[in-house]
Amino acid sequence: MSIALKVPTILRTYTGGAAEVAVSGGTLAEAIADLDAQYPGIGARVLDDEGRLRRFVNVYVNDDDVRFLEDLQTPTPDGANVSIIPAVAGG
């Protein structure tokens, strides 16, 4: 199972500058766990102390905001695209 995960600029210090990395896992939670296994420490940047998505992080699976889906339990099938993007206000 391979998932293409887009890494935001501010987390690329963990990935050696890579903007996209391959991870595996059947759900978003598993994919983030694998990401952290490959790049130790990065998981804590995305999840808070209680293991929830930080409130200023937006995560998309195949272009859908996971808060419209099943949050960390959102399925990430083989070939899925996951993007992690800091929230930005606008108007």
Next chain:
Amino acid sequence: MTAQTLSPAEGALLGSAYALACRECGAEYPLDASYACLECFGPLEVAYRPASVTREHIEAGPASMWRYDALLPVEPGASSRPGLQPGFTRLVKADNLARELGARAVWVKDDSGNPTHSFKDRVVAVALENGRRLGFRTIACASTGNLANAVAAAGSRAGLDSVVFVPSNLEAGKIVTTAVYGGTLVAIEGNYDDVNRLCSEIAANREWGFVNVNLRPYYAEGSKTMGFEIAEQLGWRLPDAYVSPVASGSLLTKVDKAFREFIRLGLVEDRAYQVFGAQATGCSPVSQAFAEGKDIIRPVRPDTIAKSLAIGNPADGPYALDAVRRTGGAIADVSDEEIVEGIKLLARTEGIFAETAGGVVVATYRKLLAEGGIDPEAEVVLLNTGDGLKTLDAVAPTSVPTFTISPAYADFESAYSGENA
């Protein structure tokens, strides 16, 4: 760039600003083009050393938002550099509206009087100053329309290229009033949240100053000037309450911040005031969270005529909730029909033609009065953030000639007396 703690004495100074600080965890960063905390993704906000400003100093300043430059993250002399010089818009005592609604005292802060007819000229002015300082040759934004106008116009005036991204279903008026300034206008087949997300990715890969992405900490500070002006124009005092539209939640939050800064500086008397937020029911994630007593905002897919407020995933929503709850205010929402009635009520009673966001504010105020959510004895300031000429579609179907006749005197007499019988 790494997280560090910068003391006011060590940090580079920009006016009285010395650092960007994370609103969530407090980590501090230099005053460059960044917006998210490396530690926790929290939004960065400008941190200031204590400033000392007097009423006399402000009153002697220009008749624009730059009269408050000492309280903004800009280098001195902003008013003499090329820009739109926005702000110092009128504060209108709305006695007819108050009478109609059974309220004691109502004011309208009318930001349709800005150069591109919305409060966005204020935020862009501060972002532009910093874009120029940081060496960007291109300014850009993700917009629901008003910001697009402001960025395109300010870019032209400042001699910078502009690239503006909007949802393709925007009101025709807002497309025209952006494209006319000659910058690049990119229409995206998606809603504002899609546009915003794309811009976050583009911002990471281009040397552009995105006013509401990588220049956002500076940009957001511009909204404070609307609050500063309200206090000064009331005669250096705070109202009992204000009602702000809520899209991202930034304006509501920054007007509250402005009031607190004025209190801290001793420019106004310290007193309690209430903060109220207004949303369209078709895009009301902050109002829903308020009603449910939650801190976390669940994003929604917008469906409302108030397109300038159609942000389904409002990044400053949690802070808007904080301000409202801290001050004993409320956030409520109104239907599209009520929004149109709100626009027409303000126009009919005060001669002010607000865009849909202003209609949301008037209608929400009316609803809060009717439901007992706001005291009719309270002196309230309603924030009108934009001009009705940009959202004609909202009122066009019900704003038509009273009668149409041939150019004959008898026809006029007949029709007019019939109408006024």
